[in-house]
Amino acid sequence: MAPSDVRAFDQQTTSIGLSWDFENYVRDVLGILTGFIIFYQMANSSSAPVLRYEVQDENARQVYITGLDIYKFYKISIAGKTRIGHGVISEDVYVRTLGTGLYQWLVPSVRLSINSS
Numbered sequence: 001m002a003p004s005d006v007r008a009f010d011q012q013t014t015s016i017g018l019s020w021d022f023e024n025y026v027r028d029v030l031g032i033l034t035g036f037i038i039f040y041q042m043a044n045s046s047s048a049p050v051l052r053y054e055v056q057d058e059n060a061r062q063v064y065i066t067g068l069d070i071y072k073f074y075k076i077s078i079a080g081k082t083r084i085g086h087g088v089i090s091e092d093v094y095v096r097t098l099g100t101g102l103y104q105w106l107v108p109s110v111r112l113s114i115n116s117s
Helices: 101-106
Strands: 004-009 015-021 035-042 051-055 062-066 073-081 086-089 093-096
Touching: 004 073, 004 093, 015 073, 035 062, 051 062
Parallel strands: none
Antiparallel strands: 004 015, 015 062, 035 051, 035 073, 073 086, 073 093
C-alpha cells in the first residue's frame, strides 16, 4: 500500500512541507519499514532529474524538503522504504514554491484619478 493523502503545506520560497498517511499494519513493502523516500522533480520540465529525499524514521508522517528553487512547480510522490528498496509509490502531488518580492516592479501599476466637478 502506498502512502495516501499526500499534501503540501507551509510553502516557502525554497522549501515545502509535506504530510501523508500510512497504515503500518497494512502495507505492500518487502520487509520491515525503515522510513520513506520522497521523490520530487520540477513538474514542467521533462528533462529535470528526479531527486530523492530519504526519511530515516518509519513513524514520520511529515517532512520539509529544502533547497528548492524559487517559484517553481514540483511533482512530488512518496513511498515506504525497507532495506531491500521502496514499496508502492503514492499518487503525484503538484505544488509550487513561493516567489519573492524582488520582481514586483515588473508588474505595471494602475493609477486612477477621480475628478469631481
